[in-house]
Each structure stands twice: as structure tokens, then as C-alpha cells.
């Protein structure tokens with residue numbers, strides 16, 4: 001612990017700067033909320049009792065060290081407290097005697113890794129960490145606590161992240177568009193970089209650091225080789241220069257065929273000595289320009305991307321070649337397991353396991369295999385990927401999708417924490433009961449040295465970052481769960497709401513209620529009972545009738561398997577037998593159609609239309625029930641949202657009101673698309689309690705076609 005003496009900054013310039021900060025903070029409060037500030041809103045605390053108590057506790061911020069990250073921690077605390085309390089808070093080198101304040105200290109005895117502790121000592125709030133980044137995370141944690149108006153003394157905490165690499169994956173293309181992005185174009189202005197560095201990059205980094213994110217892959221996994229040219233590495237370096245000041249490392253997605261396309265070699269075969277040399281030299285060049293570069297993310301032999309299999313080599317051969325180049329710099333390879341082949345007789349569900357499980361133990365030490373949460377592709381509800389637990393000697397990273405590719409883009413309000421949590425909490429039984437996916441991903445079950453959780457970003461150039469202001473919660477929830485996967489979706493929803501929208505208790509409850517139900521509501525009017533992949537072209541409105549594509553596994557009928565007998569994909573022994581990829585304890589919960597939980601029923605079984613389900617209804621009636629109640633529940637969402645208007649910024653309230661109106665119209669349309677289409681097979685009437693669809697199937701199809709037009 002440091003010894004402190006009394007020193008204050010007294011220069012006129014600093015006082016002027018504080019006054020200016022105060023002015024900016026106060027004038028910020030006056031403007032309408034455009035969502036730009038995300039959950040980092042340091043509005044003036046209106047409750048005078050709380051404000052007075054905080055004012056007594058925070059009279060200075062003491063920092064004896066000096067680094068970019070520490071300075072950013074101090075700056076954030078100063079900006080936040082000044083604005084919230086309406087008084088200048090000086091930064092000092094040592095604590096002020098007879099006053100309470102915040103002390104930031106680096107100590108070898110502090111929490112390990114990126115962790116921090118916050119303690120109360122002699123009236124001061126002391127944030128201690130062993131690394132600068134820990135102090136930054138602790139500072140954000142303190143601000144989070146105060147923004148929720150909680151008592152200062154209750155802030156005492158010791159917290160360390162459960163996952164080492166907590167990353168965003170941007171699917172941003174070099175020209176600006178974002179693959180599956182619904183909030184404008186890329187944040188990165190490639191044509192202006194590196195000379196012009198948009199101040200927004202700093203706010204992006206602040207937002208990430210505030211929730212513990214410490215890595216970002218800036219370009220799409222369908223990667224352009226352009227990012228490996230010196231020209232672009234310098235652009236990326238300018239971004240990295242901003243991010244590192246917030247403890248964030250920068251990574252690149254690479255184009256596996258770059259030795260050929262960029263380097264002019266005859267091959268990109270990972271076992272070819274010239275190719276290996278090319279990657280070694282390229283990697284050295286990157287590290288010369290970005291000394292703390294994080295490493296490469298790779299999509300190989302997937303959806304047409306090049307890869308080692310083009311040369312008869314394995315994924316491990318490809319990954320290990322890159323690992324060799326990165327190892328001298330402690331860089332990592334993040335190799336994606338998202339693979340499947342265009343085989344009409346294969347089950348895409350089984351593909352990743354089939355290609356990767358046998359490679360367990362064959363990857364170099366600095367390789368992580370990144371697995372999507374489900375076996376298919378970010379569907380609204382999927383069982384967990386069977387790869388989890390089946391590669392005990394290979395670090396497996398988790399890939400979640402924050403951008404709502406199959407969740408209604410930026411129009412529909414879907415809070416995703418329940419999706420993430422459902423997967424993390426799923427028990428794989430690989431080492432007996434309690435072998436949850438979370439314990440695999442955090443490395444505790446199989447002693448992985450490297451751990452990683454990635455979220456495919458939902459950010460873009462829209463002023464509010466995520467298009468739908470409510471989608472900010474998905475970015476927030478991802479960061480919070482990557483730090484601590486034991487947090488509940490409810491706790492995160494409440495926390496985010498308080499930080500972002502309102503602290504009015506009844507309204508916090510009403511909004512978190514919407515959030516917590518939103519995913520199931522969406523599933524009900526879209527993919528109830530374990531239906532999957534009704535989208536093909538647009539990935540937006542369901543097209544369950546879609547039966548033509550260059551690949552059979554890119555049609556809708558491949559997934560839902562509707563016929564005159566029934567509906568669903570048989571993955572038991574009479575079908576693809578994908579259930580065998582799970583441990584028997586897991587397989588058993590899904591094996592028997594009578595006992596299979598309804599949310600997963602059609603994932604694993606082809607069920608006759610008239611079969612009675614555990615709900616008491618037959619399949620057809622249950623489907624109708626879900627489609628109709630799902631769509632009707634959007635009305636409930638609208639009503640709840642209308643009820644909180646008095647405590648929400650009017651601009652945000654009206655924006656979300658408009659999106660909910662659209663969501664309701666689409667829920668009806670999407671429900672009708674399914675019901676009318678499935679009825680052509682079931683030949684059963686829609687139960688009399690539900691209104692008949694206003695449009696015919698042909699009319700609904702035409703409406704979907706509009707969204708597919710070029």
C-alpha cells in the first residue's frame with residue numbers, strides 16, 4: 001500500500017478545465033437523449049439525499065501511477081462524478097487528509113489478471129488491482145454502482161473475469177457494409193484512416209471497457225486479403241492505438257488464401273515451406289506496426305471460404321501453421337468450427353462435431369477453436385453444440401451472436417441474455433453432473449490455458465450504435481456474462497435498464513419483464529417447439545415454403561421437414577442419429593418424444609400432426625396456440641412499454657414505440673405465413689378461438705418476395 005501525503009493540483013488551468021467539464025456535463029443533461037451515451041449516462045442525480053451522501057464521499061480522486069489506461073480510469077471517474085454530483089472533483093497524486101475520496105492503486109496483492117477489488121478504508125473508496133486494466137474495470141464498476149444509486153459502503157467487492165479473452169467479432173467489410181449488420185455501416189472509416197481518427201473510436205472503446213471487453217476483431221470472418229496489406233495494417237494500427245488505452249487488443253480475420261492472392265505464391269497449402277515463411281514474415285510485419293496485436297480469427301472451408309482442406313490438409317494443419325507464426329509474439333489463433341457441407345443426405349447439425357472432434361489434441365498451444373452456441377447457426381433457440389465437452393484437450397471458445405440475424409434485425413425487441421445463459425448453463429455431463437458448457441468455456445473443467453468468449457457485434461454507424469436502442473442491452477449483457485457467466489439475465493436486465501433508461505423502480509421492473517419474456521415471445525411467433533431455420537434469402541420474414549437453392553441445406557424444407565404425416569427433424573436412431581453426439585444423460589432428455597421438453601421437440605423428432613403433447617394439445621393445436629399467443633404477446637409488450645413513458649426520454653420512447661408497432665404487424669404476418677403453409681400439410685382447421693388469417697398463403701408469399709427483391 002502506498003504512503004500518502006497531502007498534495008492538490010492548484011493551477012488555474014486545471015481549475016478552468018474542471019469548470020468546463022462541469023459546464024459540458026450540465027449542458028449534456030439538457031439535451032434530448034439520442035442513445036449515443038449507451039449505459040454510460042452520468043446525468044445529475046436528482047435525489048438530493050443520495051447526491052449529498054455521495055458528495056461527502058467523493059472529494060478527490062487519488063492516483064499515484066501514470067499510464068494511458070490509468071489516466072483513462074481517472075478521467076472516467078472525474079467526468080462521471082462531476083456530472084452526477086454537479087461539483088468539480090480534483091485529481092490528486094495522494095489522498096487529501098480529512099476528506100473522503102477515491103484511491104486507485106496498483107498492487108501485486110490485488111486481484112489476479114484483469115480483476116479488481118473495491119474496499120472502504122478510513123472513509124475512502126479504494127480500488128486495487130494488479131494490472132492497470134483492473135483499475136479501469138474497477139472504476140467502471142464503481143460508477144455503475146453509483147449510477148444505480150446504491151449505498152457507497154455496499155460497493156465492497158472483489159471481482160475477476162472468468163474468461164480471459166472477452167471479445168467482439170465485427171463482421172465489417174472494407175467498403176463499409178456490415179454482414180448481418182442492422183445499425184448502419186461500419187464504425188471504422190477505412191478510407192480516412194490512419195490520418196483521421198474518429199473520436200467515436202474512443203467512445204466505442206470506453207463502452208467496451210466498461211463491461212470488461214478486452215479484444216476486438218475489426219473485420220469480417222469472410223475476410224478480404226486487403227486487411228493484410230501494409231496499407232491496411234497501418235489503418236488497423238490507428239484503431240489499435242485508441243483501443244489499447246482502454247485495455248483492448250486488436251485482432252484481424254484473415255483470408256486463408258492470402259499467400260496466393262496477396263503474396264503471389266502458387267499455393268496456400270499450410271504444409272508448404274514457402275507458405276509458412278510467408279505467414280511468418282507477414283506476422284512479423286504486423287507486430288512491427290502493432291506491437292500488442294492479438295492474433296488471427298479464421299473462417300476456413302466454410303461457406304465457400306478457402307482453407308487447408310483445399311490442399312487435402314486438416315483444420316489443425318491450417319491453424320498450427322498460423323500458430324507457429326504468432327507464437328513468438330504470444331499471439332493466438334482463433335479457428336472457427338462453423339463448417340458444414342452441401343450434402344443433401346447429411347445432417348448439418350452433425351457437421352462441426354464430425355470434422356473437429358477427431359482433431360482434439362492436434363492443435364498447437366496457442367490455438368482456440370471457436371464454436372457457435374448451437375450446432376446450426378444462431379437460431380432463436382438451439383440445443384447447445386455437441387462439440388462442447390467433446391474436445392477436452394483443445395480450448396473451446398464460445399461464439400454468440402449479438403446482431404439479430406435471425407431475431408428480427410433491429411426491428412424486433414429480443415433480449416438475448418436468456419439465449420446466452422441457456423447455453424452456458426446447459427449440462428454436458430462429460431465429467432458427470434455439473435459439467436456445464438460454462439465450465440468448459442471458462443477452462444475450469446478441462447484446465448484450458450486459454451479461454452475465450454466472442455460476441456458477433458451489433459454495432460454500426462447509427463447514432464445510437466445498435467439501431468434499436470433496446471439492442472444495446474445485448475451488447476451489454478454479452479460483456480457482463482463474458483466477465484461473469486454466473487450473473488442472471490434478470491440481474492443484467494435490471495442493471496442495464498437502470499443505467500440506460502430509468503431508475504424508477506416500477507418501471508425498471510416493467511421493462512425488465514418485457515426483456516425477459518421477449519425471446520420466448522419471438523420464438524413463439526417464429527420457431528415454436530424447436531422448429532428451425534425458416535429463413536433462407538432474407539433471414540428476416542419466415543419463408544417455410546422455400547425449397548429451391550444452389551445447396552439443399554440452404555432451403556427451409558431441409559430443416560423443418562413438414563409433410564403429410566407431421567413436422568420436425570428426426571435426429572434419433574431412426575433419423576440422422578445426431579443425438580449420439582451428446583453424452584447419454586443429455587441424449588436421454590431429448591430421445592423420447594413423449595418426454596422431450598417442448599422447446600426442443602421438433603429439433604429431434606418428426607411428430608405426427610395429431611399426436612398429443614405434454615401440454616394436453618395435439619401438435620397442430622399446440623403450434624397454433626404458440627403462433628397466436630406469441631403474436632398477441634407483442635401487444636402486451638406495447639402496453640408495458642406505453643406504461644413507462646413518464647420516465648423514459650421521449651425520443652427513445654417514441655423510437656421504440658414505432659419499432660414495437662412494426663414488430664406487432666410482422667408477428668401477425670409471420671404467424672400467418674407459418675400457419676397457412678403448415679396447414680397445407682396438416683389439413684386441419686385453425687382452432688375456432690383464433691381469428692382466421694386475413695391473407696391467403698399466396699398473398700403472404702408475395703409479401704415475403706418483396707423482401708427478397710434485388
Ligand code: GCV
Pocket residue numbers: 171179180221222299303338377405
Ligand atoms: C459471416 C451465417 C451467416 C453468414 C455468416 C456465417 C458465419 O451463415 O448468414 O453471414 O458469415 O453465418 O458465421 O460465418
